Amino acid sequence: MRKFFPVEELARDRRFNQITMRDRMADPRSVLNGEDAGKRNNNRLVPSRKDSGDAARALMHGIFVGEIQALEGAGRTCHDFETANGAVKAGDTDTVPFALKLDMARQAWDEARHVEISVKLSGWMGSEIGQYAENTVLFAAACSNDAVLRLAGVNRALEGLAIDVFTQMKEFGDLAGDPYLEFCEDWMLADEVTHVKMGSDWLRRVTENDLDRRKKALEFQSVVDKLFSYGGTRSDSEESPIGLARRFRELAGFTDTEVEEIAEVSMSALNERREAVEKMKSAAAQLVDR
């Protein structure tokens, strides 16, 4: 069976249309944002938002395709690397401990269940499989040749984001009185905390004698965290649709310092967006003046 599967060749049927992060960033509307640019102070996904139903449906579909890619990523990590004979030596990026593979297999099992739950929830909320474009950036983060970078990028950064997203959706279901949404998100959230914890534990154990590798992995995680905070989608600010679930991140093994670093990265992404909006606005004003 083929190893190190490229993101461009993920198997999907005709219902799906895949886009990349580059495509998303190339959409000028996400920066311009019409009359709202820089005005809305509260974008948090709550039922009292006028567009909350559609926003929640879109987010649920994003969760669904994210779960598919997380399943594919965890499955690839089981297969792409040889099983280490004893402890992993410093500089060895070709092997991983058998117990790590076992954890990835367990995660794949969880993700498969999450895919099924997300499909049901999408139908319940009134959307169809493939109704929204699928951003493949999650699997892209799972394509590294170094398993430790995958743990940092996928388990810690992306599954960490999943903790934030599920917490937000759980609260949404609770406030709206949607019994299925609240219940399902709560159960999936518990799994995500475990996935992040597995990533944190293995990152520390595998790089115990290879601090340079650990440093690179944490840098990669920071890049992925920032990428997924693009446009300020997730941060402590009420301007972001998704908040930072500090308590669950703590349970998942993040230190206070690490949570603060993610908060800073997220706020930095939000501030970059604000600056981009201001630049666009002044450029537009100059055009009008001419």
Add this chain to the structure above:
Amino acid sequence: MTTTVMPETFRYVSFDSAQIRAVADSLLAALGLRDRDVRIEVDETTPLGRTSVRVEDDGTITIRAESGAFEDLRRPREQSETAVATSLGRLLLRVRDRLSGGFGEAPPDDELSLAQLAAWEAYCVGRLERLGITTNQQRWRYNFRNRHGFTDVGDAAFDRLWSSEGLGWGELDEISRTASATAAVTSA
């Protein structure tokens, strides 16, 4: 009578103003509003999907739509004929309801509560479906449930709105109020 779409040519999205105009004309004919001038202003600088409608003093119907309201969600920045028809159809039906009488007591659009708006949307989209426009009933049911609670009484209210023709504001508002009141009792 004329239908105009602004802008005529789009810069940030791959929309076709002629197709938007054609969908609008088809709806106006089906809804008996062909005697009205219609002006559709699309804000292509935002991916959001909010819409609004106003009847001007000279009788012109002015519709404002953010580009997300007409967008194919599978293919960002491309137009969806179904989305155009559903977005315009809901607004035009609301206008027709107000113009045809029976909705004189309805608050202005920007003063409708979220529950009232969800109820009116259910009533509009049900009628659009019977005109042959593709809809996903579950989407609108979910929207209604979010505003009226997840109860059997709420679902029955939605079904009544969806299948109704010729409702007045008083009946519509009463259906919405009853569903909301039941949800409040259930959750108490």
